[in-house]
Amino acid sequence: MQTHSAPPTGRDALAAVAAVDLVKVYGAGDTAVRALDGVTVGFERARFTAIMGPSGSGKSTLMHCLAGLDTATSGQVLLGGSDLTKQSDKVLTKVRRERIGFVFQSFNLLPQLTAERNITLPLDLGGRKPDAELLDRLVTTLGLGGRLGHLPSELSGGQQQRVALARALVSRPEVLFADEPTGNLDSRSGAEVLGLLRTSARELGQTVVMVTHDAGAAAYADRVVLLADGQLAGEIHQPTIASVTDALQSLAAAR
Template sequence: MTGLTKVYGAGDTAVRALDGVSVTFGQGRFTAIMGPSGSGKSTLMHCAAGLDTVTGGSVLLNDQDLTKLSDTALTRLRRTRIGFVFQSFNLLPTLTAKQNILLPLELAGAKPDPRWMTTVIDTLGLADRLGHVPSQLSGGQQQRVACARAMLPRPDVIFADEPTGNLDSRTGHELLEFLRRSVRELGQTIVMVTHDPHAAAYADRVVLLADGRIVDDIENPTADAVLGRLRTLGV
């Protein structure tokens, strides 16, 4: 994305959530976005994922500018080329795990690759949970279903918004390990918003925001390095 600007409101009440942000998220890499509350990290992710409109600048997914697409075209693109994992899981309660996993492809009128589906389900340890509805699954199992749903269409990128926020520490660790493996072993591209330096340490890179601008870019982050930098930002 280049020169990304997002302004909410107008006149004296206008809030500039993003102020000319230019950043590239590398293919086959795991990037974490961090920053103080109100820094613009969630806004950046939502604009990058086509979930929110931009005030200025461009958002390129490979060579396609999301800011130029109609709502219909953007909806189609999100179903197959962009995956989402949210803190609240966002599973449909009346559908089984398998039906939830297949839903984006069905909405797009596409069929899954059986071998890829087996790989994703086996990697996530969901083979014996496919017939269960969300209320019959633990929080960690629900989040794994959400990950499988995001990965099944083989999207260009998966955006994860605080994916461990509703999980206990052990289950959160397992999920982050899976995200890490999906990048290393399956070639997935992941962009994750998090407030947790320990979660960010699973990433290849941490992009730090403050006041709607990128203020640091840390390669091969450690929790201590990220925490130290956040402290200089007053977090």
Template sequence: MPPTVSSPGSAPTAALTEDSAAVRAVGLRKVYGRGEAAVTALAGVDVAFGRGAFTAIMGPSGSGKSTLMHCLAGLDTATSGQVWLGGTELTALRDRQLTELRRDRIGFVFQAFNLLPVLTAEENLLLPLELAGRRPDRTWMRDVVERLGLTERLSHRPAELSGGQQQRVAVARALLSRPDVVFADEPTGNLDSRAGAEVLDLLRSSVRETGQTVVMVTHDPVAASYADRVVLLADGELAGELLDPTPDDVLEALAGLAAVGRLAAAGRG
């Protein structure tokens, strides 16, 4: 049977309110360049991501998925529209306020592990809190480290860790401040399939066991299948969503988007 792809305005997305959404976008537009050189990356996107849920953002190359995540996380500035983190409007904040919000309420996991090579795993974990002048919750830190299997690795520097272990350190660092949302941008892109599966299991368990909210951009249908929900983008617009997806569901949905894109291109030609 084909996967169930709901429309952008269907209940699972539309039913999320300020109280139930960890992060949401309203009329979000992002345009790069001006005049004839202008490129619309996001064309008025309305989307919400539930608290305590694992959501993947997917779409063809150039669909706007990375731009959407960067705007949601306050890493890029929207041309128009609003982004809300809980009850806080990110798009109304000044640069300093936005920097503080990202530091205190958002966690990041990137494809590149972004660990400082001269620091140990533990020092890398604690660095963001130290820069913010905050003391770590040692009980929570011990719990996170144990969950991620890093207890025996804290004194090791990144060069002494495998790729999967380095990404575990990055995940632990993102979780340590108990952020409202963890944004993961292709977190398994530099990992082999086994290490990637371990990191995805850890992200999923952080959602199910601790109520963490995770929003992940990925191009990998297998990675997306770890999520509770997949939000689909095409040409800077929402193209639907999948609930409880399997890899085959995701592949079929992406193939459908690609076919629509080819027909549209042929029509323009």
């Protein structure tokens, strides 16, 4: 079993969000499943990182714990120095609304609201007004200038995901989590969204953490973190489709 007791050091000490000796167990007794088994890893600010691994490796569980969507069995999740594992449900709800952004495979737009209202919804719920300059920059960068008055049903899948991305970024989250964000998109729309995620990290200074099973999607990231059987299994810097594919094949062969 791989265990860690010390906080992240070096590059990981500069992390926007980090896991420290993170353990997640589902169930109990003979049926218990150890989805995360002592994971310590940090995700740097203003960088685009992909989490990958075979089915059942714990990649989605790790993201859900990092984002405060699931509770860890033990260990720490540090967001800007705050330990999310010690927070109440009320505090976690506020953290998710104000400090974390989400982009999901299913878009999760409200069908009765225009694109603009969907974008500003998190701020509206928190009683905050959008930063007009940031909103204008996002609309321009994401190519939504002529679509703000449209309902989701009047937008293509790629356009809907761009609205979802703008919604996730408009509150200036410390970390943007993307869960298979191109899963429901055609290859062209998917490439556009991945390019925009990369741009948000490189030009907007956004920290992006994406879970994906697609080597092509991971190649857009600055770094790939590999998981296997709930433990860290390596990482790839400046990944390519070939380097990611080779790493995944090696992990599969070792199982």
